[in-house]
Amino acid sequence: MPLNIIEKFSISYMQILDEKGNVDPELEPDLSRDDLLKLYHYMTLSRMVDSRMLNLQRQGRLGTLPACTGQEASFCASVLAIKNTDWFAGSYRELGGRLMRGDSLLNLLYLYNGFEEGSYNYENNRTLPISIILASQLPHAVGLAYGSRLQGEKDTVALVLFGDGSTSEGDFHEALNFAGVLNAPVVFLCQNNQYAISTPRKLQTKSATIAQKAIAYGIPGIQVDGNDVLAVYKSVKDAVTRARNNEGPSLIEAFTYRMLMHTTADDPTRYRDDQEVERWKEKDPLKRFKIFLTNKKLWDDKKQLDLENELKQTIDETVKQFESKNDFKPDAPFDYVFEHPGSTLEEQRMDFLENLKKETEND
Amino acid sequence: MTKINMVQSLNRTLHQIMESDEKVLIMGEDVGLNGGVFRVTEGLFEKYGRKRVIDSPIAESSILGVAIGMAISGLKPVVEMQFSGFSYLMMHQLEGNASRMRTRSRGQFTVPLVVRMPYGGGIRALEHHSESKEVYFAHTAGVKVVIPSSPSNAGLLLKAAINDPDPVIFMEPKRSYRSFKENVSDDNEKITLGSAQILKRGDDITIISWGAMMRDTLKAVQDLEEETGFNPEVIDLLTISPMDTRTIVESVKKTGRCVIIQEAQKSFGPASEIIALINDQALMYLEATVKRVTMYDVPFPLFGRELLYMPSIEKIKRAVLETLNE
Numbered sequence: 209m210p211l212n213i214i215e216k217f218s219i220s221y222m223q224i225l226d227e228k229g230n231v232d233p234e235l236e237p238d239l240s241r242d243d244l245l246k247l248y249h250y251m252t253l254s255r256m257v258d259s260r261m262l263n264l265q266r267q268g269r270l271g272t273l274p275a276c277t278g279q280e281a282s283f284c285a286s287v288l289a290i291k292n293t294d295w296f297a298g299s300y301r302e303l304g305g306r307l308m309r310g311d312s313l314l315n316l317l318y319l320y321n322g323f324e325e326g327s328y329n330y331e332n333n334r335t336l337p338i339s340i341i342l343a344s345q346l347p348h349a350v351g352l353a354y355g356s357r358l359q360g361e362k363d364t365v366a367l368v369l370f371g372d373g374s375t376s377e378g379d380f381h382e383a384l385n386f387a388g389v390l391n392a393p394v395v396f397l398c399q400n401n402q403y404a405i406s407t408p409r410k411l412q413t414k415s416a417t418i419a420q421k422a423i424a425y426g427i428p429g430i431q432v433d434g435n436d437v438l439a440v441y442k443s444v445k446d447a448v449t450r451a452r453n454n455e456g457p458s459l460i461e462a463f464t465y466r467m468l469m470h471t472t473a474d475d476p477t478r479y480r481d482d483q484e485v486e487r488w489k490e491k492d493p494l495k496r497f498k499i500f501l502t503n504k505k506l507w508d509d510k511k512q513l514d515l516e517n518e519l520k521q522t523i524d525e526t527v528k529q530f531e532s533k534n535d536f537k538p539d540a541p542f543d544y545v546f547e548h549p550g551s552t553l554e555e556q557r558m559d560f561l562e563n564l565k566k567e568t569e570n571d
Numbered sequence: 572m573t574k575i576n577m578v579q580s581l582n583r584t585l586h587q588i589m590e591s592d593e594k595v596l597i598m599g600e601d602v603g604l605n606g607g608v609f610r611v612t613e614g615l616f617e618k619y620g621r622k623r624v625i626d627s628p629i630a631e632s633s634i635l636g637v638a639i640g641m642a643i644s645g646l647k648p649v650v651e652m653q654f655s656g657f658s659y660l661m662m663h664q665l666e667g668n669a670s671r672m673r674t675r676s677r678g679q680f681t682v683p684l685v686v687r688m689p690y691g692g693g694i695r696a697l698e699h700h701s702e703s704k705e706v707y708f709a710h711t712a713g714v715k716v717v718i719p720s721s722p723s724n725a726g727l728l729l730k731a732a733i734n735d736p737d738p739v740i741f742m743e744p745k746r747s748y749r750s751f752k753e754n755v756s757d758d759n760e761k762i763t764l765g766s767a768q769i770l771k772r773g774d775d776i777t778i779i780s781w782g783a784m785m786r787d788t789l790k791a792v793q794d795l796e797e798e799t800g801f802n803p804e805v806i807d808l809l810t811i812s813p814m815d816t817r818t819i820v821e822s823v824k825k826t827g828r829c830v831i832i833q834e835a836q837k838s839f840g841p842a843s844e845i846i847a848l849i850n851d852q853a854l855m856y857l858e859a860t861v862k863r864v865t866m867y868d869v870p871f872p873l874f875g876r877e878l879l880y881m882p883s884i885e886k887i888k889r890a891v892l893e894t895l896n897e
Binding site: 271272319321322323324327338340341342373374376377378404405406407411412413471473474478479536538540541542545552553556557559560563564566567570 | 600601603604605606608626628629630631632633656657660695696697698699837838867868869870872873874875876877879880885886889
């Protein structure tokens with residue numbers, strides 16, 4: 209008997225705004241002037257904050273930091289596609305997206321200077337804190353989406369961001385499968401930046417794309433140009449619409465590039481060559497978005513200069529504010545262990561404070 | 572004799588063992604071309620190639636699971652968890668399989684593998700990069716837990732761990748990775764797993780520690796010796812599990828006093844186990860309550876406050892003096 213093909217699959221790639229700034233009018237999403245400018249504002253802010261924090265780190269004024277430069281379209285345009293009432297979970301490489309959700313530079317500076325006070329201060333409390341343990345936030349997103357739906361929120365969805373390295377973890381596969389089975393309204397967005405520290409994408413999986421992993425779990429998957437704001441926005445928006453309409457979860461692979469180091473503790477020259485980095489500079493997400501806005505008569509050199517000056521001033525002021533704070537409460541790490549700490553922890557806090565007093569007396 | 576740091580000592584041992592034993596294989600995240608994030612596996616990929624030095628996908632559970640299969644097949648995998656904070660994903664393979672394969676197969680299959688992982692605080696790291704959770708592993712029967720404290724014992728212990736016929740969790744105190752150098756001899760010195768080391772013999776008090784805390788403990792002891800002229804016995808545990816009970820009990824019977832310095836949080840740690848051991852076997856010899864200097868039972872603080880929470884030379888000195896004067 210001949211073999212019959214019982215299922216066929218394919219994976220699409222979407223690009224709307226190319227490296228030169230050309231746009232595909234058929235696919236161009238309907239974004240208001242305000243939204244476009246907001247997106248550009250946050251992408252620029254993200255780039256400038258990233259660079260400033262790296263400088264502060266090099267001067268020893270901050271600890272180890274992840275670098276986000278080059279991925280602004282992926283994390284900003286995806287966040288723009290959800291509402292404040294939706295859930296957002298991510299890892300640690302979505303700086304601009306987190307700023308859009310209401311985290312502040314000041315808090316990030318506290319956090320990366322090693323103080324718990326900066327670890328959570330979102331205006332939007334439907335945002336989960338930074339998740340360093342890879343892929344651990346994916347099942348949370350499934351639970352958030354399903355949980356909100358079960359509690360009567362007919363419209364709420366969850367967006368979760370993670371990297372290519374995370375797709376090797378069991379949590380990635382389990383979350384996609386779980387979401388499919390529960391028909392949970394989740395959008396999984398993989399920022400495929402080509403490297404997990406030193407490990408290139410091709411050593412992470414034998415699959416030709418990450419998007420195709422959706423097929424195994426029975427959910428839609430698409431690869432998009434992750435440096436193209438319009439493609440990221442449209443793909444996420446489409447997935448969000450499906451999720452809102454009870455059509456279940458989706459996987460989006462945003463094909464991008466980590467322009468700098470994994471973290472400041474990493475030296476990328478050990479494992480990749482400069483030419484590769486140079487080639488990706490041509491694909492810069494901000495550069496092509498600026499051309500797009502200029503062509504739409506929404507942007508010009510004067511506006512660019514004004515924005516950069518305004519953001520620089522804000523950043524300078526925030527850094528000053530950060531550096532003037534020195535009243536961190538020593539026993540703060542005891543504050544949020546439990547709602548009801550119990551005798552063990554209360555005794556330990558007293559012991560800690562007594563010890564501290566003895567040490568100050570000795571000084 | 573050459574003076575080298577702990578990373579160099581571990582790296583040197585791995586080079587020696589890879590050279591002499593073809594069954595030894597390295598696997599983990601970024602251990603190949605990058606040489607590991609702390610460079611412990613540096614140069615192995617270039618020398619032994621990708622078949623024996625495997626840059627694995629990011630999948631801690633499968634790193635151990637695959638290593639179990641490799642070990643049963645006859646290899647001796649030495650796998651790396653990039654940070655101990657990422658190792659919890661391998662727990663079900665450790666508890667459910669690595670630790671029990673010998674028992675379950677009635678000795679037919681053994682799992683001679685080593686899981687290396689940097690652990691511990693004091694290096695201004697991000698969240699999940701500073702904890703000391705040796706007790707998670709020590710609480711698993713069938714698994715040995717080893718913690719070196721210096722360049723000279725790190726290489727010897729790693730060699731012993733790789734040659735051990737059972738699974739060994741090898742926790743590397745990353746604060747001590749590059750903080751000091753020692754002469755490391757090239758001869759065939761050996762350390763046996765399960766043996767603590769008496770670093771200093773004395774009669775007044777037994778001071779026990781392990782890992783990165785050993786360094787601070789020795790500094791505190793040196794200060795107190797100069798200030799008070801006391802004569803302590805200092806024990807480096809080296810193997811957390813199975814613990815060298817005899818060395819501890821004999822020492823405490825002799826001194827009647829004991830202080831334990833543990834980087835991990837206070838409750839349910841190895842220090843608690845040592846106190847229980849003393850209670851079982853040396854209670855009547857005690858002249859003072861046994862003290863522990865530990866972290867607190869809070870999630871490990873971010874680095875802005877970590878040193879306030881970790882045991883320090885001052886805290887150790889205070890505890891020792893209090894115990895001596897009790």
